[in-house]
Amino acid sequence: MRSLLAAQRARWQRWLNRRIPPAREVRLDQRRIFIIPTRQGLGFLLLIALLLIGAINYQNNLAYFLAFWLLSLFLVAILNTYRSLSGLVLRHLPSVPVFVGEQACLPLELIAERRSYQALALGWPPAQLSGADVEQGGNTRVELFLPAAKRGWLKPGRLRVESRFPLGLFVAWSWVDLDQQVLVYPAPMAGAIPLADHGAQDDDEGVRIIPAGVDDYQGLRTYQPGDNKRRLHWKAYSRGQGLLVKEFAGLAGRDVWLDFASASGGVEQRLSRLTHAVLTLHQQGHAFGMRLPGVELAPSDSASHRDACLRALALYGLPT
Amino acid sequence: MSGPALIPRISLTWLLAAQALVIIPHLLHVPTWLIPLWLVCGGWRIQIFRQRADYPRGWVKALLLVGVTAGVLLSHGTVVGLDAGVTLLLATFVLKLLEMKRQRDAQVLIYMGFFVVVTAYLFEDSLLSFAYSLLPISCLTAALIGLQQSRFNQRPWATWRLAAGLLLQALPLMLLLFVFFPRIGPLWSMPTPDVARTGLAESMSPADVAELSRSSELAFRATFDGPIPAKERLYWRALTLDDFDGRRWSQSSINRRANVFEPPWQKQGEVLDYQILMQPTGQPWLFALDVAEPAADVGRLQVDFRVQSAVPVEQAQLYRLQSWPEAVRQPQLPDVLRRLNLRLPSGFDPRTRAWAAELRQQYPDDQALVLALLQHFNREPFHYTLRPPVLGQHSNDEFLFATRRGFCAHYAGAMVVVLRAAGIPARVVAGYQGGEVNQTGNYLLVHQFDAHAWVEYWRPGKGWQSVDPTFEVAPERIEFGLEEALADEGSFLEGDLLAGARLRNIPLLNQLRLAWDELNYNWQRWVLGYQGEQQLRWLQSWLGTVDWQRLGLTLVAAVALLLMVLATWLLKPWQARPPAQQRYLQQVERLLAHLGVQRQTGEGARRFSQRAQVAIPAQAAVIKAFFQEYERQVFAGEQVDELALRAACQRLRRALPWWQRWR
Amino acid sequence: MLDTLEKAIASINHVVLGKEQQVRLAVACLLARGHLLIEDLPGMGKTTLSHALAKVMGLSFQRIQFTSDLLPGDILGTSVFDKNSGQFVFHPGPIFAELVLADEINRATPKSQSALLEAMEEGQVTIEGSTRPLPEPFFVIATQNPVSSSGTFALPESQLDRFLMRLSLGYPSPAAEKNLLMGVTRRELMQNLQPVLNHAQLATLQAEVPKVQAREAVIDYVLRIAEASRAQPQFAYGLSPRGALALLAAAKAWALLAGRAYVIPEDVQSVLPAVVGHRVRQQADASGHGGAALVQWLLREVPAL
Structure with missing residues (x-):
């Protein structure tokens, strides 16, 4: 029974993939929009039937009038509900990585070219859909949230876009695959920083955290994206000299290495401890390198290095 | 959500x-x-x-x-x-x-x-x-x-x-459904609203009629196919009152019962075709000129020549009738009816009865007696008034010989009593008389104050004859209407200060009133009255014959058409349609893809064209021609020429073997 | 006019062997009134290319060797007290040439780099309160070494953006190198080079570039490229509006070189690596030199039509 259901679902997914192929930008059109009456719509039909019976029994043409008017409204609602979705463009937006346990934000952009759209609802059922409006010729950034439960890529699958506007009698919807995904880093777990055992050559220094690259002030240079923000020369910035970064020279051979092997606990625990270590060291402005089985990241103190480390931790051991 | x-x-x-x-x-x-x-x-x-x-x-x-x-x-x-x-x-x-x-x-x-x-x-x-x-x-x-x-x-x-x-947006669709949806009869009977209505009742005392005469409410409207007949010919019969208890006239039980039998009558003389839109009365009878022949779904002619519908008129009702004013009504009177129409309550009006016997002796011929009676009303100082003095026990005695002031109900009632006492079968007819002509709409408005009572008596071989004693007393009531008849007295619509009919003396306002009434009339006739026969006739004029199948097909087709028009207007698909160049490019791409040359996402037209020319050397010339045209129009900003592009696309298609053209 | 231009390119190619594409791009950069950054190892012919370009286009040529001790005054010029007149007299620096070769720009301190780059941006030089216009045309070819060895100051993104194109010449092909080794020395060839275009002709050609038509279809393509670079996660940051403008301008110059009065997507694609390569950076790549892969991705994935 279950396998039958699964097969059914797989077939449905295949059909959807053919009909609405995954794309970073999707325009909703008649191939992609489905429409059926809602429960309220059926209730409305019941109301019309009651009115019609009244009209027939009382031979009252005005009652006929209203019954037919509502019936026409019902028919017109099909077109209008379809219209309240058709032509809408949905576009993928890059997401910001989160840590396990946080709410992952999956942003996307709604673009209204020819008309405005009201009361759109987007989301991944069974989670509650969130609403959005888009003005004509405008675009709206919509942020959808999902709980991040596991590290790695969070791929929520096909997104449901629906509209019951204007009358709520019909629901028009589509399932679009915008290739949305968000990187989930392991949850940081506080603890001792798992440093690599450097062996004899570093004996004289001992295995301590060395404030590498912070002792020798070298001068200033202009800021580049990726520089550690803690080294910004704010005084100069306030004097209007632009964004400058204080440059320090680290001493060679004193790099800190984080090592998977020296962390304690199971795989996930180790990754969590390393995550915490990466965050702590970066915050303190240390340059550090990281070694995971099969991965080695050369020491650096830049934000992009931190991100690369976290990424490696998030994706460690997962099929790509 | x-x-x-x-x-x-x-x-x-x-x-x-x-x-x-x-x-x-x-x-x-x-x-x-x-x-x-x-x-x-x-x-x-x-x-x-x-x-x-x-x-x-x-x-x-x-x-x-x-x-x-x-x-x-x-x-x-x-x-x-x-x-x-x-x-x-x-x-x-x-x-x-x-x-x-x-x-x-x-x-x-x-x-x-x-x-x-x-x-x-x-x-x-x-x-x-x-x-x-x-x-x-x-x-x-x-x-x-x-x-x-x-x-x-x-x-x-x-x-x-x-x-x-x-x-x-829904309006056109609604009108379509309204016009074409077949009206069927009530599925089951429903409770009706209790509304106080003015109008004729099953029984009548003079005071009731006086009451009615003060109301300016509309009773019905009538449209004639031909010219509107003169007012003195417009006696609208509602019902006959053949039972007198000394104070009130009412319907006898035989008369009241519906569909006893249709009295014999012979069509004769001219025919009047007309349509009546009746305001709801809560009563079953319909208003008609004598002698009406109703269609089966309108109603039936009753034993006293009134027309009665199957159910009480609870909503405005529209119906068509044909009438033969000169028809001979019931030349032979059954005994039952004869007895009924001669019956008088005992112990009332002794003086009237004596006078009737006197007249009978004087005029053995029925016709002569009736004429004499009418002349009596004409000659003697009878006075038409809506403020008659109060009458006592022997109301007709007092009226005929003492007060001599009254209105139609008094005259008709008194005359029938005299005729019956003289042995001539007679009864009171209640209905409306005359009406107001709406010139612009060319129809007749009949108000409650046009309510009237007159007399019909029976002559052997000739049938029922209508006479109106009121005419002898106040001919202006018949010729011009109640207002004229009461001009001296000033009692017209006494209690109804706001009555629209009072505006009749101010020409501009009167015109507005009549125009408004016409609008209402048309509303009732064409919208409220668009039922049954009316709908059928209208549909027939449009569709020829009307049967369910044709009606259904027409309705579905028209609804689909309207929805399509609406969809086009709402969705404006031409706005979403890609420009011609893009369409033809896609066509060519499809053609070439069948031949194994697929354009890559990041591939421009020129590079793709060159690749295709190399891959399909046989068609290189046509491929090149198309893409040159394409580039000219899309990138060089030359005049967009859909035809040239299509021609180039067609040439490419024709250059291919037939089985590769469409797939 | 275009024939003359082709002749000029041919003359340069005669000196700079086997680098037709790069030479063409360099000429396009000049026509689009942009500046050129050449990133390559020493001895790959950067100087030869610059010199040849100057000669053939009839431009005055100056070379500034950037070193760590180079001062802004060495680039812009200084005022010197003249004993005879008793006044300060301005001695214009090497920047007051029509074609300036700023060699190994990443060897100088940021301060000196800025002096050059600001002059490039503004088309004028402000020294000691007085503003002096730079010659017209003004074309800077800067070179830098790709491997950041010690003592270099890499140009930050904001400065890179001021160069319309970034090229790298690369090693010559074996055939070209063989010709190089067998032939006459470059220096002699250079001396024999004759100017092909004069100032007026060059100015006319430069004025033609903005007139090249770019229809909506091409503009949309450029926009798609810009948007793709902004929306894709593998891009650390996307193409700036200035970058998009640069791309269009370069594509126009390229179309003009091809003898067309309108731009087609292929023009955009031809200049894309040179124009966009140094303006985008890969997310996972901290060093900032992975632009090429991204450019390839853009060429492949962004719909051209």
Whole structure:
């Protein structure tokens, strides 16, 4: 029974993939929009039937009038509900990585070219859909949230876009695959920083955290994206000299290495401890390198290095 | 928007507005306690929205429900029947406000609102009230839209405009359904509204007619296929009164019973074709000129030549008739009827009876006697007035020999008593006489004050003959109408100061009044009266023969067509259609893809063209030609020439073997 | 006119062997009034290319060797007290040439780099309060070494953006190198080079570039490229509006070189690596030199039509 259901679902997914192929930008059109009456719509039909019976029994043409008017409204609602979705463009937006346990934000952009759209609802059922409006010729950034439960890529699958506007009698919807995904880093777990055992050559220094690259002030240079923000020369910035970064020279051979092997606990625990270590060291402005089985990241103190480390931790051991 | 969604502010605003608008037309016939109930519930709901109050607890709701049911019972004496039902519906409609927590509740409330609008139509279906009902309908629609809108939307008028727009979109479709949907008879009988109506009743005393003469309400309108006949020929029969108890005239039991038998009569002379739109009377009889031959679905001719429909006329009714004014009515009178029409109560009017016997001796011939009687009314100082003195026990004695002041009911009643006493079968006919001609609309307006009573007596071999004693006394009543007859007295429409008919003396206002009446008449004739035969005739004029199949097909086809037009207008697909160059490029790409050359995503036209030329050397020339044309139009900014592009595309297609052209 | 231009390119190619594409791009850069950054190892012919370009286009040529001790005054010029007149007399620096070769720009301190780059941006030089316009045309070819060895100051993104194109010459092909080794020395060839275009002709050609038509279809393509670079996660940051403008301008110059009065997507694609390569950076790549892969991705994935 279950396998039958699964097969059914797989077939449905295949059909959807053919009909609405995954794309970073999707325009909703008649191939992609489905429409059926809602429960309220059926209730409305019941109301019309009651009115019609009244009209027939009382031979009252005005009652006929209203019954037919509502019936026409019902028919017109099909077109209008379809219209309240058709032509809408949905576009993928890059997401910001989160840590396990946080709410992952999956942003996307709604673009209204020819008309405005009201009361759109987007989301991944069974989670509650969130609403959005888009003005004509405008675009709206919509942020959808999902709980991040596991590290790695969070791929929520096909997104449901629906509209019951204007009358709520019909629901028009589509399932679009915008290739949305968000990187989930392991949850940081506080603890001792798992440093690599450097062996004899570093004996004289001992295995301590060395404030590498912070002792020798070298001068200033202009800021580049990726520089550690803690080294910004704010005084100069306030004097209007632009964004400058204080440059320090680290001493060679004193790099800190984080090592998977020296962390304690199971795989996930180790990754969590390393995550915490990466965050702590970066915050303190240390340059550090990281070694995971099969991965080695050369020491650096830049934000992009931190991100690369976290990424490696998030994706460690997962099929790509 | 799934789940327990709350009710947005806009929706609540429009819902409350719509509720007020829906209830207002009902205020005339529902108990007054509904108004405070409604105000309390509305206020409570607003406070709930402002989070100053809470939803009522269960026992409060139960108490309210019991209270309302008790209120309905007290006010109407019952909880069934139309009036009590409507009161109950309205009360629930109001109480439901306090239960309205979620979208679904609001939806139910809105649907109820539509239902209440329809109940209002049962009580009042004039053009004005229909026009008014557009307000609550649009507000209810706006509330329905508001339910879907974002809770941050703050522009209620935009929502209303949207609702109005949707209703307008639905309008053509609605008209189509209205015209083509076949009207079938009632499925079962329904309680009808109790409305106080003025009009003729089954029995008549002179005071009743006087009462009626003070009313300027409309009785019916008539449109003749030919010219409108002269007023003195327009005796509209409603019913005959053949039973006299000394004070009142009423229908005898045989007469009252429907469909006893159709009296024999012979068509003769000219024919009048006309259509009557009758205001609801609550009575079964229809108004007609003598002698009418009704179609089967209109009604049947009764034993006294009145026309009677199967059910009481509870709504304005439109019907067509043919009448033969000169027809011979019942040349042989059955004994039963003869006896009936000679019967007089004993112990009343001794002097009249004596005088009748005197006349009988003087004029052995019936005809001569009738003439003498009429002459008597003419010669003697009889006076036409709506303010007759009060009559005592022997009313006809007093009238004929003492007061000699009265109006049609007095004259007709007295004359029938005299004729019967003289042995001539006779009865009082009640109906309307004359009417007001609406020149612009070329139809006749008959008001309640045109109510009239006249006499018919029976002559062997000749049948029933109509005579009008009032004509002898006040010919202006017949020739010009009641107002003229009462010109000296000034008693025309005494009690009805606001009557529209009073405007007759101010030409401009009178014209406006008549124009307005014409509008109403057409409304009733073409909209309210668009039922049964009327619909059939109209459809026949359009479709030729009318059968279910043809009707259904026409309806479906027309609805589909209208929806298509609407869809085109709403979706404007031409705006979404890619420009010609892109379309032809896609065609060419498809063709080349079949031949194994697929354009890559990042490949421009020129590079693709070169690759295709290399891959398909046989067609290199045509491929090149197309892409050159394409590049010229898309990138070089030359005149967009769809034809040239299409030609290039066609050349490429034709250059291919036929099995590769379309796939 | 275009024939003359082709002749000029041919003359340069005669000196700079086997680098037709790069030479063409360099000429396009000049026509689009942009500046050129050449990133390559020493001895790959950067100087030869610059010199040849100057000669053939009839431009005055100056070379500034950037070193760590280079001062802004060495680039812009200084005022010197003249004993005879008793006044300060301005001695214009090497920047007051029509074609300036700023060699190994990343060897100088940021301060000196800025002096050059600001002059490039503004087309004028402000020294000691007085503003002096730079010659017209003004074309800077800067070179830098790709491997950041010690003592270099890499140009930050904001400065890179001021160069319309970034090229790298790369090693010559074996055939070209063989010719190089067998042939006459470059220096002699250079001396024999004759100017092919004069100032007026060059100015006319430069004025033609903005007139080249770019229809909506091409503009949309450029926009798609810009949007793709902004929306894709593998891009650390996307193409700036200035970058998009640069791309269009370069594509126009390229179209003009091809003798067309309108731009087609292929023009955009031809200049894309040179124009966009140094303006985008890969997310996972901290060093900032992975632009090429991204450019390839853009060429492949962004719909051209």
